[in-house]
Amino acid sequence: MTETALYGLCAAGLVGLGLFGLIVQPHPLRKILAFNLIGSGVFLLFGVVARRGAAAGLGGDPVPQALVITGLVVAFAATALAVALLLRLFQETGRTTLRSDG
Amino acid sequence: MAFDIVLVLLVIGVAVWTIAARDTFAAVIGFVALGLLLTLVWVRLAAPDVALTESALGSGLTGGLLLGASARLACSEATASDEEPGAILQLIAAVLCALMSAGLVALVLLLPQPAPTLAPQAVANIAATGLGNPVTAVLMAYRAIDTLLEVVVLLLALVGIWSLAPDRVWGGLPGPRRHADPNGLLTFIAQLLVPIGILVGIYIFWVGSVAPGGEFQGATILAAMWVLASMAGLVDAPSVSGRRLRLMLAVGPAVFFAIGLTGFATAGAFLAYPEAHAKALILTIEVPLTLSIAATLALLVAGPPERASGR
Amino acid sequence: MSLAFNLLTVLAIVAGALFFLAGTVGLLRFPDPLSRLHALTKADNLGLGFIVVGLLLHGEGLLAASKLICVWLLTLLAGATVTQLIAHAARPSGAQE
Amino acid sequence: MADFLLAAACFVLAMVALGLVRILRGPGDADRIMAAQLLGTGGIAALLLLSEAMDLRAAADVALILALLAAFVSVAFVKGVTRRETGEP
Numbered sequence: 001m002t003e004t005a006l007y008g009l010c011a012a013g014l015v016g017l018g019l020f021g022l023i024v025q026p027h028p029l030r031k032i033l034a035f036n037l038i039g040s041g042v043f044l045l046f047g048v049v050a051r052r053g054a055a056a057g058l059g060g061d062p063v064p065q066a067l068v069i070t071g072l073v074v075a076f077a078a079t080a081l082a083v084a085l086l087l088r089l090f091q092e093t094g095r096t097t098l099r100s101d102g
Numbered sequence: 103m104a105f106d107i108v109l110v111l112l113v114i115g116v117a118v119w120t121i122a123a124r125d126t127f128a129a130v131i132g133f134v135a136l137g138l139l140l141t142l143v144w145v146r147l148a149a150p151d152v153a154l155t156e157s158a159l160g161s162g163l164t165g166g167l168l169l170g171a172s173a174r175l176a177c178s179e180a181t182a183s184d185e186e187p188g189a190i191l192q193l194i195a196a197v198l199c200a201l202m203s204a205g206l207v208a209l210v211l212l213l214p215q216p217a218p219t220l221a222p223q224a225v226a227n228i229a230a231t232g233l234g235n236p237v238t239a240v241l242m243a244y245r246a247i248d249t250l251l252e253v254v255v256l257l258l259a260l261v262g263i264w265s266l267a268p269d270r271v272w273g274g275l276p277g278p279r280r281h282a283d284p285n286g287l288l289t290f291i292a293q294l295l296v297p298i299g300i301l302v303g304i305y306i307f308w309v310g311s312v313a314p315g316g317e318f319q320g321a322t323i324l325a326a327m328w329v330l331a332s333m334a335g336l337v338d339a340p341s342v343s344g345r346r347l348r349l350m351l352a353v354g355p356a357v358f359f360a361i362g363l364t365g366f367a368t369a370g371a372f373l374a375y376p377e378a379h380a381k382a383l384i385l386t387i388e389v390p391l392t393l394s395i396a397a398t399l400a401l402l403v404a405g406p407p408e409r410a411s412g413r
Numbered sequence: 414m415s416l417a418f419n420l421l422t423v424l425a426i427v428a429g430a431l432f433f434l435a436g437t438v439g440l441l442r443f444p445d446p447l448s449r450l451h452a453l454t455k456a457d458n459l460g461l462g463f464i465v466v467g468l469l470l471h472g473e474g475l476l477a478a479s480k481l482i483c484v485w486l487l488t489l490l491a492g493a494t495v496t497q498l499i500a501h502a503a504r505p506s507g508a509q510e
Numbered sequence: 511m512a513d514f515l516l517a518a519a520c521f522v523l524a525m526v527a528l529g530l531v532r533i534l535r536g537p538g539d540a541d542r543i544m545a546a547q548l549l550g551t552g553g554i555a556a557l558l559l560l561s562e563a564m565d566l567r568a569a570a571d572v573a574l575i576l577a578l579l580a581a582f583v584s585v586a587f588v589k590g591v592t593r594r595e596t597g598e599p
Binding site for chain 2: 003004005006007008009010011012013014015016017018019020021023024025026027029030032033034036037040041043044045047048049050051052053054055056057058059060061062063065066067068069070072073074075076077078079080081083084085086087088090096
């Protein structure tokens with residue numbers, strides 16, 4: 001197995017772990033963390049694809065790399081919005097539960 | 103290879119900690135550590151541009167944001183812990199997630215040989231853009247529309263956050279007012295690091311046209327330095343309804359869009375650059391864009407208005 | 414000549430690695446947060462210094478060398494000040510333990 | 511030489527891993543906020559060694575950012591911990 005494939009396995013593990021956390025963890029902030037973990041795994045898959053596409057004197061295919069940079073920035077924006085929503089929910093109700101009957 | 107195995111084990115271990123830690127604050131620290139480790143992974147995957155973004159944005163700024171939020175929500179943990187799903191449900195979820203991972207592993211191992219790549223095309227046309235860094239060329243020239251829309255997404259997220267403000271502080275100032283302690287340690291750290299950080303941010307932005315770096319990485323560092331100064335109480339957040347602030351946020355995307363439109367006249371397509379002036383035009387876009395991105399990122403961390411503006 | 418430089422590089426990097434080992438041993442063995450902090454920051458920063466020296470001897474180009482030194486100085490500066498801040502934060506919670 | 515540098519990076523990373531286990535276990539937040547310092551210094555050392563071993567000059571820039579952002583995150587950690595303890599919103 002090559003090093004690149006090893007990081008592919010790592011990416012798969014991150015996605016699985018993140019998904020598990022998203023389902024199991026009740027606290028919304030933990031869900032945000034878990035969602036970011038899924039994101040990291042997906043970005044890493046892109047990184048593996050980019051590395052495999054190394055050609056023309058470059059260490060990797062620049063197109064997936066640029067996509068990951070775009071993705072990281074958008075993921076940050078989404079995280080910031082989610083955190084703001086959560087803080088507002090807490091401010092309004094004093095709770096962080098997502099259950100409507102809670 | 104040994105290095106890669108240690109690194110992957112460490113990444114997976116810290117990821118497990120992030121998911122399984124009891125305390126939310128501890129989990130967030132795990133997440134920040136994970137970001138720092140992923141920076142090493144990106145370097146190993148020969149993607150220094152991504153490594154720069156990951157260390158600055160994925161770990162640094164996201165970490166600061168989540169740490170602040172977890173500290174504010176510290177007293178809410180007890181209410182959430184009794185909602186944890188039962189053991190059977192957890193087991194089912196674990197099995198399903200393991201299946202998902204296994205599917206992805208199969209996918210990684212079955213990727214086509216030889217791998218498809220756009221690297222030769224990216225290199226072949228890079229002379230026309232006047233840039234030396236292929237990743238910047240993708241972001242600013244080949245796929246400029248993605249970058250334009252991404253900046254718009256950032257602005258939309260900021261509008262979304264601002265609209266969460268209660269009526270009485272509408273258009274006010276984000277975050278609590280922090281007062282600087284003139285002899286305090288934090289003041290000293292901020293006074294020491296912020297100027298260095300601004301210099302590094304400008305350097306990373308400037309070097310982006312020929313080497314790894316660029317507007318997003320540079321802007322993130324600038325934003326982080328503003329957040330650091332505001333944590334120390336050296337600067338106060340501006341009123342979100344201020345005209346100068348709004349102008350600063352909009353100037354980058356506006357210049358980008360305007361130059362994109364002139365592409366119809368000069369090069370026959372939206373966001374196309376005439377070959378002779380490509381580098382100058384890209385630079386004209388990048389400078390205001392960096393400013394706008396930095397301001398947007400900093401305000402995304404600052405959150406919705408919490409104080410009415412003084413006027 | 415280059416053999417001598419290579420030898421020095423190896424020596425410096427091995428010394429740096431040993432300081433990292435010492436830092437980790439201190440981290441694992443010391444009883445309270447403040448002394449753990451002391452072990453971590455002093456030993457690791459020295460280790461990084463040795464590794465930077467080793468790479469300086471090996472590397473080429475004045476620009477790359479000055480960047481390495483900048484990285485080390487920044488780490489020292491940031492580490493020294495931030496450690497103070499952490500120690501302040503560690504004191505009350507250390508007493509509670 | 512590259513193999514030696516990679517081995518040294520591997521060793522430093524293993525040390526960081528051991529330290530991280532100790533730090534994340536706690537018991538208090540005081541230990542956990544050292545994580546950024548540990549990963550900052552150790553990560554930078556590993557990065558610089560990697561940059562020489564892989565001949566990837568840009569990794570030095572990454573190290574520069576890592577040094578800066580590790581300090582930033584540490585300040586955010588300390589702010590978070592003190593805010594949690596005093597109960598200030």
